[in-house]
Amino acid sequence: MINSPFTTWEGDDVHGRRPVLTSVWVLLDDLFPRPPDAPRHVIVTGLDLTGKVQGRLHGRFPSVDGNWLGVVNYEISYADGRREKLHLVDQLLPFSVLREPK
Template identity: 75%
Template sequence: MLNTPFTVWEGDEVHGRRPVLTGVGVSLDRLFAREPGAARRVIATGLDLTGEVRGRLHGRIPSVEGDWLGVVNYEIGYADGRRDKLSLVDQLLPFHVLRERE
């Protein structure tokens, strides 16, 4: 697990420490924005990089320019609707693609 200086922990040394998880929505449309006018070719077995997926924020860290990045675990589904998903762990995502969820 990626541990940043801004990771918030719960628990203790006796019972174990674990990062505090915050539910977030990850905007795949914003994260994987396509270049305007880019040619589109549909691949039915490809990843569906549209909409919003659920994620778990467990850390944060600033960039040199003052933008915040979240450390997030999330999954992306496939366009063909299969049950399996691509699991992404400890991904640095810009905060502008995240939305806090209940």
């Protein structure tokens, strides 16, 4: 697990420490933009990189130019509707693709 300087921890050394997880939305359309003129070839077993998915933010890092990156765990569904998902752990995502749930 990536331990950022801004990770908040709960628990103790006796019972174990774990990072505090903050619920966020990951905007997949913004994270994986598709050029409007790009040809489309549908692969039904591919990943669905559209919409938004729930994520769990547990750290952050500043970039050299002042933008923030969140350390996020999230899942992406397959386009064919199967139950299993691709689990992504400790992903550095720009805060511009993250939203607080309302």
